[in-house]
Amino acid sequence: MRASTPVHYLSTPTPTPPHKGGGEKKNAMNEKTDITLNINGRDYPIRVEPRKTLVDAIRDDCGQTGTHIGCEHGVCGTCTVIVDDEAVRSCLMFAVQAAGKKIRTVEGLADGDKLSVLQQAFIDNHGLQCGYCTPGFLMLATNVLEKYPQIGDEDLTDMLASNLCRCTGYQNIIKAVRAARDQIRGNAST
Numbered sequence: 001m002r003a004s005t006p007v008h009y010l011s012t013p014t015p016t017p018p019h020k021g022g023g024e025k026k027n028a029m030n031e032k033t034d035i036t037l038n039i040n041g042r043d044y045p046i047r048v049e050p051r052k053t054l055v056d057a058i059r060d061d062c063g064q065t066g067t068h069i070g071c072e073h074g075v076c077g078t079c080t081v082i083v084d085d086e087a088v089r090s091c092l093m094f095a096v097q098a099a100g101k102k103i104r105t106v107e108g109l110a111d112g113d114k115l116s117v118l119q120q121a122f123i124d125n126h127g128l129q130c131g132y133c134t135p136g137f138l139m140l141a142t143n144v145l146e147k148y149p150q151i152g153d154e155d156l157t158d159m160l161a162s163n164l165c166r167c168t169g170y171q172n173i174i175k176a177v178r179a180a181r182d183q184i185r186g187n188a189s190t
Contacts, residue, residue, distance in 0.1 A: 035099035039064055040108030048095045054088075055079040057095035058105060066106040066135050070164075077163030080136040081105050087143035106135035109142060117187075118142055118180040127176030129167035136163050141177045149184055156181065 032047045039062055046061040053072075058064045058081070067090060070078030074092040081090045082104040109116040118141055121127065128134045137160070144151060144159050151159070157174055165173060 033096060035096055037062060037095065037098055037103060038101065039103045039105055041102075046095075050094065050096050052095045053091050054081070054083075054093040054095045054098050054103075055090035057098075058090060058103070061095075064105050064107055068132055068135055070133070070136070075164070076133070076136070077140060078133050078136040080139040080163065082139055082143050085143070085146075087140050104139070104142075106138055109138060116142070117183050118145065118177070121176040121180035121183070122173075125172050125176035125179055127168075127173045129165075133163060133165045133167075137165070137173055137177075141180070145177070145181055145184055149181065149188065151181065153178065 030049055032049055034045065034047050037044045037046060037057060039058065044062040046057060048057055048061060052061075055067055055069055058067050059069070067081055068078045069091065070076035072091045074089040077089065079090040080087050082088070083090075083093070083098055084101045109119055115123070116138075118138055122134065122138065127137075140163055141160070144156070148155075156177060160170065160174055160177060
């Protein structure tokens with residue numbers, strides 16, 4: 001069926017009139033704002049557009065490149081960080097939303113040269129291959145083990161299923177987190 005009126009795909013856009021007061025209309029999403037992100041106990045005063053994601057601000061503006069960017073849709077979990085004691089997908093949060101909150105990234109897990117129990121467990125149990133998803137798994141598991149040190153195997157496996165890894169069969173990741181959980185439990189009882 002043919003349209004009765006011809007469709008023009010290449011047409012000249014209609015000019016938009018300037019807003020009252022003359023001059024060009026400003027786009028609020030392009031205007032930068034000053035914020036301070038507190039990452040691993042250190043303040044980073046930065047200037048960002050309101051639409052900039054937390055993961056982009058952490059990496060580009062604060063120089064903390066341990067947090068990786070994956071799907072940018074909140075599906076893979078690669079960008080997981082801890083904000084005010086909650087694991088969040090930093091690709092789904094704007095940097096301005098995190099201003100004034102405590103942000104923990106993978107760079108904050110080690111104590112100087114001493115790796116966290118979980119980091120060491122990933123090494124000891126071969127819980128990584130390419131390592132791209134590892135920071136997200138480490139931050140998710142850190143948050144869960146801090147909140148629920150008595151978490152059972154089934155719940156632990158369900159929790160880890162929320163992050164994606166394309167290299168492993170997940171078995172060594174699960175094994176590493178279980179080993180860390182068991183070590184943390186053992187340390188707490190002594």
